[in-house]
Amino acid sequence: MPTRRAFLTATALSAAGMALAPVLGRAAEEQEKFRDGWMTVTGFTRNLPAPVILPHEHVTTDFLGAERFPAPRYERGNAFDQIAPHFEQLRRRDVGLLVECTPAHIGRDVLLLKRLSEASGVRILTNTGYYGAVENKFLPRHAFTESVEQLADRWRKEWKEGIDGTGIRPGFLKLGTGNGRLPEVHAKLLRAACRVHLDTGLTIAVHTGDGEAARDEVRILGEEGVAPSALVWVHAQNDPGPIQIELAKRGVWISLDGYSLATRNPERYRNLLVAHREAGTLGRVLVSHDDGWAVEGEAAAGSELKLFGNGNPAPYSSIFERLLPDLREAGFEQADLERLTRSNPAEAWRVRRRG
Ligand SMILES: [Zn+2]
Structure with a gap:
């Protein structure tokens, strides 16, 4: 039999629980x-x-640079015509997902991504977050003044409601930082990303x-x-190797x-991949090109997109x-290649809370 005190406590808790249920229920759902x-x-x-x-x-x-332009400086139809054939080629190469790493304030254009995806059948991820590398040129002013929680x-909000009224949700978080210990503002942005990760399960990719x-x-x-496996160390190829192996062993995606x-x-890539195979860390490695198009020049509109x-x-x-x-020539088995191009990235970008 429960004591009277225990009964009262349980009743009080369940009343509080009922009041919270709609809120917690939706988040958990x-x-x-x-x-x-x-x-x-x-x-x-x-x-x-x-x-x-x-x-x-x-x-x-x-x-x-952040806040210098409100909208794409190209005509979307022209951009689509220029880029669509490359997505058709990807589809022929059995590519089912492309992770598009352009953050807000550097030309993220989710409507163009959606159109390319629908036309080609290649799924695309876009992102939320702010890119602090390159001396903060791409950070909006509020990144400096707002708190972690703000x-x-x-x-x-972008996750819940979609980006800029489009209803298109981000598939990961993208940040950026330079060399060495993170300056205060970048550490703050990373803490904010961690909080969002714990709520949503979105992977955190950091240009590093x-x-x-x-x-x-x-x-x-x-x-x-947050567990190291929630982090993708973007541009790890710039590191000579030993720290890559160390962090891969801790679960970081390289x-x-x-x-x-x-x-x-x-x-260089071949040597790094051989080093990971020898260290037993190939299961944490991702490979990609970092290719794309950029708007040329400072003209307000009608600018051309160049590779x-x-x-x-x-x-x-x-x-x-x-x-x-x-890699085949270097003795990599088919299973190794499939890990690099299929199962590793599938796991790295899957929505999953890693706490
Ligand atoms: Zn990139």
Whole structure:
């Protein structure tokens, strides 16, 4: 028999529980509904149309700087015509998901992404969050003045309601930082991302200058109660290797994402991948091109989109044309290649709380 005191306590708790139920119920329901799948620009899914995933690419970017332009400076129809053939090619290469890593304030254009996805059948992830690398050029002013919770609320709102009234939800969080220990404002943004992760299960991808910065990110995640496996270390190829192995062993996703035939880096990627295979950490590695288009110049409108970054003459293709054959030659088994191009990225970007 429960004592009278225990009975009273239980009654009081259940009354409080009833009052909270509608609020907690909706949040829990959402977490259940959008778990273990991918939140793409065309909706949530647990089944991708094809198995290959490109985990770090861009469609359009605009490097003018935060708050200097309110809308895309190109005509969407022209951009679509220019880029759509490359998505058709991806579909022929069995790509079922492309992770589009352009954050807000650097030209994120979710309506163009949706149109490309619907036309090609390739699913696309977009993101929420703010990019602090490049001396904060792409941070809006409120990133400096608002609290962790205020910033987290802005990103939660995009998750709950969609981005800029489109109803299109982000599929991950994207931030950016430079070298070494995170400056205060970047640490604040990462803490905000951790809070959103714990509520939504969205993976946190951070453009990261070097291995020391990546270590500091893992420290901050730990302080916020988030597991290292919620973090994608973007541009890990810039680190010589040992910190990559160390953090991969702790569960961090290592994104080697600037593979290009236009530069001399193919050997570097091959060597890093061999090192991961020898260390037993290939199961935490992602590979991608970081290809895309950027708006040229400072003109207000009518600007042209040009291929940017790694200068791949044919965007999104070098991994298929060169890296995979190279790795086969280096003794990688089919199962290794499938991990790199299919199961690793599928797991890294799946909506799942990792606390
Ligand atoms: Zn990128």
